[in-house]
Amino acid sequence: xxxxxxxxxxxxxxxxxxxxxxxxxxxxxxxxxxxxxxxxxxxxxxxxxxxxxxxxxxxxxxxxxxxxxxxxxxxxxxxxxxxxxxxxxxxxxxxxxxxxxxxxxxxxxxxxxxxxxxxxxxxxxxxxxxxxxxxxxxxxxxxxxxxxxxxxxxxxxxxxxxxxxxxxxxxxxxxxxxxxxxxxxxxxxxxxxxxxxxxxxxxxxxxxxxxxxxxxxxxxxxxxxxxxxxxxxxxxxxxxxxxxxxxxxxxxxxxxxxxxxxxxxxxxxxxxxxxxxxxxxxxxxxxxxxxxxxxxxxxxxxxxxxxxxxxxxxxxxxxxxxxxxxxxxxxxxxxxxxxxxxxxxxxxxxxxxxxxxxxxxxxxxxxxxxxxxxxxxxxxxxxxxxxxxxxxxxxxxxxxxxxxxxxxxxxxxxxxxxxxxxxxxxxxxxxxxxxxxxxxxxxxxxxxxxxxxxxxxxxxxxxxxxxxxxxxxxxxxxxxxxxxxxxxxxxxxxxxxxxxxxxxxxxxxxxxxxxxxxxxxxxxxxxxxxxxxx
Ligand code: B12
Numbered sequence: 001x002x003x004x005x006x007x008x009x010x011x012x013x014x015x016x017x018x019x020x021x022x023x024x025x026x027x028x029x030x031x032x033x034x035x036x037x038x039x040x041x042x043x044x045x046x047x048x049x050x051x052x053x054x055x056x057x058x059x060x061x062x063x064x065x066x067x068x069x070x071x072x073x074x075x076x077x078x079x080x081x082x083x084x085x086x087x088x089x090x091x092x093x094x095x096x097x098x099x100x101x102x103x104x105x106x107x108x109x110x111x112x113x114x115x116x117x118x119x120x121x122x123x124x125x126x127x128x129x130x131x132x133x134x135x136x137x138x139x140x141x142x143x144x145x146x147x148x149x150x151x152x153x154x155x156x157x158x159x160x161x162x163x164x165x166x167x168x169x170x171x172x173x174x175x176x177x178x179x180x181x182x183x184x185x186x187x188x189x190x191x192x193x194x195x196x197x198x199x200x201x202x203x204x205x206x207x208x209x210x211x212x213x214x215x216x217x218x219x220x221x222x223x224x225x226x227x228x229x230x231x232x233x234x235x236x237x238x239x240x241x242x243x244x245x246x247x248x249x250x251x252x253x254x255x256x257x258x259x260x261x262x263x264x265x266x267x268x269x270x271x272x273x274x275x276x277x278x279x280x281x282x283x284x285x286x287x288x289x290x291x292x293x294x295x296x297x298x299x300x301x302x303x304x305x306x307x308x309x310x311x312x313x314x315x316x317x318x319x320x321x322x323x324x325x326x327x328x329x330x331x332x333x334x335x336x337x338x339x340x341x342x343x344x345x346x347x348x349x350x351x352x353x354x355x356x357x358x359x360x361x362x363x364x365x366x367x368x369x370x371x372x373x374x375x376x377x378x379x380x381x382x383x384x385x386x387x388x389x390x391x392x393x394x395x396x397x398x399x400x401x402x403x404x405x406x407x408x409x410x411x412x413x414x415x416x417x418x419x420x421x422x423x424x425x426x427x428x429x430x431x432x433x434x435x436x437x438x439x440x441x442x443x444x445x446x447x448x449x450x451x452x453x454x455x456x457x458x459x460x461x462x463x464x465x466x467x468x469x470x471x472x473x474x475x476x477x478x479x480x481x482x483x484x485x486x487x488x489x490x491x492x493x494x495x496x497x498x499x500x501x502x503x504x505x506x507x508x509x510x511x512x513x514x515x516x517x518x519x520x521x522x523x524x525x526x527x528x529x530x531x532x533x534x
Pocket of ligand 1 (some may be wrong): 005009010011013014015016017019020060061062063064065066067088089090091092093096109111112113114116117201203207214215216217255256257386387410411412
């Protein structure tokens with residue numbers, strides 16, 4: 001049986017689909033992955049139609065995060081006009097809003113897709129497509145009725161799954177009205193891959209030990225449970241040995257919610273093997289309370305370059321009571337000292353535009369951040385009310401957002417307010433300046449405003465990229481070969497730091513497209529059809 005797996009994401013990092021395709025192929029079926037970046041057109045392009053007709057799949061899968069809901073709805077309509085092939089939706093949005101998704105697909109995958117897709121293809125092969133499959137993890141729309149089947153237990157042995165490849169042979173993409181095989185056109189793949197394709201995105205665990213009020217994990221734990229599942233060191237290193245064969249891969253970007261969930265023994269063995277066989281700089285994510293000096297020291301010795309750490313707010317009240325995130329700022333301060341001590345690049349993520357936050361909370365955040373060990377970099381994200389989170393439920397109950405808030409506004413699209421700008425430049429200006437400018441609106445005058453706006457404009461284009469580049473060079477122990485390769489290979493990203501953020505650019509383009517089609521194709525945005533449940 002043949003399965004076409006489609007991503008509508010703006011960039012080419014499609015970990016979930018790579019895992020599913022690898023498993024489908026390992027179990028004797030065939031799979032192709034097709035990237036249709038941000039596709040929202042009113043017609044199916046002839047090149048896409050021809051590609052699908054040539055491949056003639058038995059099943060078409062569409063992967064979606066919440067922001068891709070309308071693209072997935074649109075594409076499903078377009079595919080149905082031309083093909084009879086059953087459609088399955090999967091991914092985070094199918095888990096957090098299954099009732100909504102099943103209205104547009106024949107099946108939805110309510111959990112991990114690797115075994116689910118294989119079971120469905122086996123069922124088609126053995127019993128045909130007309131018999132309703134009795135399979136866990138699958139919801140079915142049959143004669144305008146929904147059949148809900150129980151979620152399958154999460155995959156216990158992640159080591160049993162085939163490895164995720166950097167650039168599989170069967171990965172295709174739609175670009176300039178043509179379909180290209182990415183493996184035969186790697187430059188094109190790099191155009192769509194984040195950071196110019198210099199990073200392999202790797203995941204060594206599934207699950208997060210935290211349950212913050214704004215995060216999709218609150219829904220995901222109801223399907224996957226709370227236990228963080230981990231891969232063995234050997235399994236991770238074997239995947240990386242393959243990836244390392246591609247000369248273009250300069251960094252390994254570990255996407256685990258917190259790399260420090262691994263115990264010391266695991267990290268020690270990982271670092272030994274990593275140094276021996278891989279020896280590339282790498283990036284990890286950390287939760288401040290879990291950062292540990294011994295682990296950090298081992299990781300640094302093995303090539304740790306960047307630590308991405310969620311801070312969210314400098315106010316304990318906001319973190320504890322609004323975000324339900326029990327991470328005192330004191331632990332952020334301690335973690336920042338350690339990250340600096342080991343000369344990794346500190347990259348702190350903050351959430352802004354929170355309607356529940358007061359001006360005092362925001363000023364407290366700026367003052368707290370100004371006390372962190374320098375140099376460091378920060379990124380600001382708009383508080384997006386993703387579906388299925390406790391915070392979104394609260395905001396809906398309080399009637400301060402509409403249910404589609406997450407489709408109208410992107411995380412990268414922050415409000416350029418006085419205090420947001422001041423927070424953004426906090427790592428780069430003297431503390432005395434921050435104290436002078438960090439004041440409530442009623443006590444600000446024209447000089448404060450002008451100074452903040454001018455500093456923001458200049459720093460974003462000059463000081464910030466310079467600090468970023470210095471930090472990268474320092475984290476690489478000034479190894480000139482690696483530094484030059486980073487900035488030449490990584491030029492798209494490095495340069496984009498000077499001009500705009502690359503990820504935000506594609507997200508904002510997609511956002512503009514959505515606004516355009518909302519106006520010109522209102523039928524796509526009408527409310528969902530009614531169907532009954534069984
Ligand atoms: C890595 C990552 C990214 C990477 C790569 C994403 C990817 N598709 O692989 C990048 C950096 C591109 C990314 C971007 C964004 N991300 Co992100 N990301 C993650 C992260 C940390 C891990 C994802 C992952 O690799 N999981 C491991 C794989 C194996 O699991 P999976 O992707 O869920 O896939 C499995 C199932 O979902 C299912 N499945 C998936 N697709 C399909 C399709 C079919 C047909 C079937 C049957 C099954 C199926 O099977 C897969 C294998 O088991 C998650 C957090 C998390 N823990 O999930 C957030 C997360 C997915 N991201 C999130 C968000 C919000 C974003 C952004 C929108 C943020 C932004 N900038 O505004 C952007 C989107 C950018 C864009 N325009 O495309 C949210 C999504 C929330 C939501 N309700 O949609 C998450 C859940 C973070 C969070 N905790 O809230 N992200």
